[in-house]
Amino acid sequence: MGQLDNKIALVTGASTGIGLGIAERFVKEGATVYITGRRENELKAAAEQLGDRAVPVRGDVSDLADIDRLFTEIRDRSGRLDILVANAGGGELARLGDITEEDYDRTFAINVKGIVFTAQKALPLLDRGGSIILLSSTNASKGVPAMSVYSATKAAIRSLARSWAAELAERGIRVNAVSPGPIETPGILGLAGDNPAARRRLTDSFTTQVPLGRMGRTDEVAALALFLAGDESSFSTGGEFFVDGGLAQI
Template sequence: MGQLDNRTALVTGASSGIGLAIARRFAAEGASVHLTGRRKAELDAAVAQVGPRGHAVQGDTSDLGDLDRLFTEITHRSGRLDILVANAGVGDYGPLGAITEEEFERTVSINFKGTVFTVQKALPLLKDGASVILLSSSSALRATPGLSVYAATKAAIRSLARTWAAELADRGIRVNALTPGPVETPGLNGLLAAFPPGDRPTAAHPAPPTPLGRIGRPDEIASAALYLAGDNSTFTTGAELFVDGGATQL
């Protein structure tokens, strides 16, 4: 018996890193999992890791047409959603004075707009009592020079979790924010590579990187997502769960 037997989940941004780890964990616990991602080759490889309970739908969550196609496919395949994990996100390095319009629009469109319309378009499929998990970031609480736009979008996601938890409470739908700290993922590695060597964020490369002395693993974030998705958190909504090795708390 798995913790998510007979449930249907959607995980956005599931081609790699945290999203893939969550999709794998949900499938291992018995859920049928829809995975989205922008890059087909990576998404196909991710579904192969998830196994027969995984279903790929290529698309960009900032593109409303792609979202319509995604939810049409979920409707035809499953007819419902019990769990939604809005994980798709990007981060660009851009100190004030060097932020470009292109980078701003990319970050805001995927992280903020994509989250808003993913959840909105999922509403007709979300069962009463469903769990919605929004991925924030410890960057929203820590001042990292060069990440102001990214951090602002992640702070906005925390705010969305509160408001939507209140709006959806009458349906028993729980909405929570899951806030990782530095985690070993391709996304983090790519972001760090964009920083000038002397300006790389201390959130990822101090000594030690967190009070626990290391950065996190994607499977550790997936374990927290499983808690929020399943029956062990049925009295938890509007909350923010930090999984950051104590980086924002100590």
């Protein structure tokens, strides 16, 4: 028996990277997992990789019509939701003097607006015992050059987890934040573009900062998400859980 047998989960931004790793672990533990992503081909490939218990729903979390369509499908097919992992997000490198209004609006629309309304529209389907997991970042706790806008959105996510945990406690719904450090994903490697030498320099810079001396893996984030999704974390809410090799701790 899996730890999530008969559970219904949603993982946003699950076409690749951390979201895909979490969805894969949830499927292995017995859950039916709805996955979202903006890119049709990558979402289809992820669903094929995950197997029959994965249900792909293409959409953009910054678009409220897409969020409505997502939850209509979950309600019509499953009737409820037990676990929400609000993972969809992104950001770009930009120093203060180079930030544009478009950069700011796009990053906040995906990382903050998307999480707010995904969580809000999930509420009618969540019942006592439900778990909401918000993906923040160690950037919320550290000053990182050229990532101020992204970091601000991740700090907002940490704050949302506290507020929603207080609001939803009487309903028996737990809310926690997961803050990964540098995890080896297509998204983080993409910050260096397609140049192999630039990617090596990027990964080297991360590994020198991390006390454990390496980048993390998506399955390590997924293991923490599994703990927060299941009954073993039944007395944990409002918390921030780091999976960062000690980056923000030491």
